[in-house]
Amino acid sequence: MPQIHIAPDSEHLAQEAASFIHHRIHEKLEKVPQFSLVLAGGNTPVQTYQRLASMPTQLDWSRVHFFWGDERCVPHDHPDSNYRMALEMLLSHLPVPLENIHSMSCNPSPEEGARSYEDVLRRFFPAADVPQFDLILLGLGGDGHTASLFPDTRALDEHERWVAANWVEKLDTWRLTLTLPALNAAAAVAFLVQGSGKASIVQAALAGPPARLPAQHVSPEHGDVHWFLDRAAAAELPPGSAVTPVLPE
């Protein structure tokens, strides 16, 4: 069962999600030498990254490795780049060694970019048959996509590889994305969704018929799933949804 956290507004959502991420990293680094965090793209995570970047902390960021769940096929300095967004909002504010930042690139081609990213992951998770990320952050698109697993696209049917180049007809563009085997091997997944525009797709994803939307196929076998929503995005959830209310401090 996913754990649903509902915050009064986007500010509290960002604070709650940032605190969750910080706590997960802190908790895990007490037991193991490093933490692998997969960053989400799009707009929703911006406030969460800004909060995380500004939190007072004793965390040793040199023990955290950063990956991406997906990337647009644009240069890293392009306004649409998920790498650029995370760099500006989070990574440039933290003492993270460059070698801990594992960005995706569609160079020299989407297919070769996917293969080389998979090589990066297989080197980071040697002898593993799946990449065991400690925490994967995800968004939710209005059509139920997550990462760049869009409805009716080929990457949804990829059950072996960890990274895929995915042609997205509706956007007339290539994307790189982690596949469902990679997402579903995570120790934890956290969806970050805000705004009234997402209320109906959140209801469909969490209370609608199962396995219809790409996001509904994210269900880690040995991991926990969290949904961080603001009240606007949660507005169409049935009363009594198992929620962990986030009270304003």
Ligand code: 6PG
């Ligand atoms: C991307 C994201 C994508 C995003 C959703 C929600 O590269 O765009 O990975 O999956 O999370 O489209 O985007 P917003 O947060 O901007 O609504």
